[in-house]
Amino acid sequence: xxxxxxxxxxxxxxxxxxxxxxxxxxxxxxxxxxxxxxxxxxxxxxxxxxxxxxxxxxxxxxxxxxxxxxxxxxxxxxxxxxxxxxxxxxxxxxxxxxxxxxxx
Amino acid sequence: xxxxxxxxxxxxxxxxxxxxxxxxxxxxxxxxxxxxxxxxxxxxxxxxxxxxxxxxxxxxxxxxxxxxxxxxxxxxxxxxxxxxxxxxxxxxxxxxxxxxxxxx
Amino acid sequence: xxxxxxxxxxxxxxxxxxxxxxxxxxxxxxxxxxxxxxxxxxxxxxxxxxxxxxxxxxxxxxxxxxxxxxxxxxxxxxxxxxxxxxxxxxxxxxxxxxxxxxxx
Amino acid sequence: xxxxxxxxxxxxxxxxxxxxxxxxxxxxxxxxxxxxxxxxxxxxxxxxxxxxxxxxxxxxxxxxxxxxxxxxxxxxxxxxxxxxxxxxxxxxxxxxxxxxxxxx
Numbered sequence: 001x002x003x004x005x006x007x008x009x010x011x012x013x014x015x016x017x018x019x020x021x022x023x024x025x026x027x028x029x030x031x032x033x034x035x036x037x038x039x040x041x042x043x044x045x046x047x048x049x050x051x052x053x054x055x056x057x058x059x060x061x062x063x064x065x066x067x068x069x070x071x072x073x074x075x076x077x078x079x080x081x082x083x084x085x086x087x088x089x090x091x092x093x094x095x096x097x098x099x100x101x102x103x104x
Numbered sequence: 105x106x107x108x109x110x111x112x113x114x115x116x117x118x119x120x121x122x123x124x125x126x127x128x129x130x131x132x133x134x135x136x137x138x139x140x141x142x143x144x145x146x147x148x149x150x151x152x153x154x155x156x157x158x159x160x161x162x163x164x165x166x167x168x169x170x171x172x173x174x175x176x177x178x179x180x181x182x183x184x185x186x187x188x189x190x191x192x193x194x195x196x197x198x199x200x201x202x203x204x205x206x207x208x
Numbered sequence: 209x210x211x212x213x214x215x216x217x218x219x220x221x222x223x224x225x226x227x228x229x230x231x232x233x234x235x236x237x238x239x240x241x242x243x244x245x246x247x248x249x250x251x252x253x254x255x256x257x258x259x260x261x262x263x264x265x266x267x268x269x270x271x272x273x274x275x276x277x278x279x280x281x282x283x284x285x286x287x288x289x290x291x292x293x294x295x296x297x298x299x300x301x302x303x304x305x306x307x308x309x310x311x312x
Numbered sequence: 313x314x315x316x317x318x319x320x321x322x323x324x325x326x327x328x329x330x331x332x333x334x335x336x337x338x339x340x341x342x343x344x345x346x347x348x349x350x351x352x353x354x355x356x357x358x359x360x361x362x363x364x365x366x367x368x369x370x371x372x373x374x375x376x377x378x379x380x381x382x383x384x385x386x387x388x389x390x391x392x393x394x395x396x397x398x399x400x401x402x403x404x405x406x407x408x409x410x411x412x413x414x415x416x
Contacts, residue, residue, distance in 0.1 A: 013405050017413040019152070026151050026234040028347075029143045032240050035340075035347055036140015039133045039328045042336045046124070046131050060390060061397035064383045068394075069401055071359075071376045078372060085373035089381055093325050101329040121309040126248045128339040132243075136344050139236075139243055146232045157218050164286060165293035168279045172290075173297055175272045182268060186276075189269035193277055197221050205225040227360070234359050237351045244348015247341045255338050256331070 003082035010072045021077035032071050038063040107186035113175045125181035135174050142167040211290035218280045229285035246271040307311050315394035322384045333389035343382050350375040 014020035017067045022030070075082050120123035126134070145164045179186050223229035230238070249268045283290050326332035334342070353372045368410050 009402070016410075016415055018332045018416050019413065022152050024358050025237055026147065026328075028240065028351050028354050029147050029151060029233055029236045031347055031350070032136075032143035032236065033140045033147065035343055036137045036143065038343070039136040039140065039340050042340050043130065043137065046336050047133060048126050059397070061387065061392040061394060062400065064387055064392070065394060065397040067106050067383060068380065068398070071379060075373065075376055079384070080373040080376070082373060082377060084378040085371070086380070088374065089377045093381075098328075101331065103328055104330050106261070120306075120311055122312050123309065128254050129341055132234040132247050132250050132339055132344065133340045134210050135243055135246070135339065139239055142239070143236050146236050150232050150251075163293070165283065165290060166296065168283055169290060169293040169297045170287070171279060172276065172294070173301075175275060179269065179272055184269040186269060186271070186273060189267070189273040192270065192278070193273045194217070202224075205227065207224055230360050233386050234355065237355050237359060240344075240351035241348045241355065244345045246352065247344040247348065251338065251341050251345065255341060 003086060007072055007076055007082060010069065011076050014073065014076065021073050024074065024077070026079070027070060029075045031067065031074075034063065034066045034070055039069065107190055111176055111180055111186060115180050117176065118180065125177050126193065128178065129149070131174060131178045131181070135171065135178075138167065138170045138174055142171065211294055215280055215284055215290060218277065219284050222281065222284065229281050232282065232285070233287070235278060235282045239275065239282075242271065242274045242278055246275065315398060319388055319394060322381065323388050326385065326388065333385050334388065336389070337391055339382060339386045339389070343379065343386075346375065346378045346382055350379065 011020075021027075038060065041063055045060075072082075074080075115124075125131075142164065145167055149164075176186075178184075219228075231233075246268065249271055253268075280290075282288075323332075333339075350372065353375055357372075384394075386392075
């Protein structure tokens with residue numbers, strides 16, 4: 001498993017366009033849009049808000065992947081190698097954060 | 105002008121229900137939803153994203169007021185007096201932040 | 209109580225700078241920042257996440273006012289009169305949404 | 313490359329705790345926090361906002377991975393298989409969205 005493949009897969013698609021990636025601010029505004037759609041799903045399924053019938057009924061898994069896609073575009077546009085940062089995150093989980101919650 | 109009136113106006117409406125205010129987490133998830141809708145408007149009008157025709161065409165001003173309403177509910181549910189905090193904000197603007205940007 | 213006064217108060221402050229208001233995308237990215245700070249407060253007080261001691265301990269009321277300020281800047285920069293939209297919102301609350309939740 | 317491995321890697325870590333995953337609302341509030349941190353980075357590097365020196369200088373790549381981790385937790389807690397939804401997304405990119413932007 002590597003993020004490199006994932007990033008390449010998206011880059012291959014994006015590079016067919018005259019503007020492969022949006023500007024960082026535009027991507028973040030889009031991230032907020034998509035996070036809002038995921039939030040709506042969660043409030044619909046687990047929360048007090050009744051989703052109105054006109055609202056799009058999109059699955060949680062699809063919304064999560066939309067956010068992934070968006071962030072991969074941000075990473076690609078900035079030349080960020082996610083594998084390196086993911087390694088750091090896993091290290092942090094196994095060290096600093098291993099005592100952050102109550103163990104079984 | 106006072107936030108107290110604004111908070112009372114909303115409280116009057118909310119108190120007719122068996123559950124006047126949602127829980128803080130539910131309100132924040134709703135805030136994310138509404139911020140996402142505002143973000144969509146902004147990306148639609150100023151950004152690269154074409155809004156699909158099925159997407160609701162709601163005005164920016166209405167979205168802003170939805171967020172205000174939501175945050176007033178959070179404040180009311182927590183007994184927060186917004187006038188006090190607004191005064192602090194104005195003070196900060198006139199002192200610390202008065203040199204933060206380039207003056208005319 | 210009117211939003212007009214509130215909008216004027218902020219405009220008076222903003223107009224002293226060479227760039228009174230940021231661009232809409234920049235304001236939305238800032239909105240996400242500030243909403244994130246409010247979310248942190250809520251997860252700290254009501255949620256499972258332990259706030260690390262280095263994290264800024266800012267009050268919920270102050271965070272709410274930061275978001276208000278930000279959105280008033282957006283409205284001002286777009287020539288939006290919030291009073292009109294607030295009236296619509298109150299009308300909607302008293303009509304369509306009056307049956308949305310269980311009454312006392 | 314598969315999301316399955318990624319999801320298993322995180323699940324292995326999470327299952328050592330008495331509460332492996334937070335509730336959906338808590339995860340979404342955390343998502344908002346983390347998205348806010350990414351937004352701050354972007355506004356710092358590309359935007360008008362000067363980051364104050366006390367603010368944490370965390371890299372964009374690390375923030376992106378934090379959001380990935382958070383969403384993988386949401387998927388795991390809901391039994392969502394991200395590979396299926398990712399396949400759908402790629403299909404959509406190659407069909408419906410292939411004409412959405414101007415081609416080279």
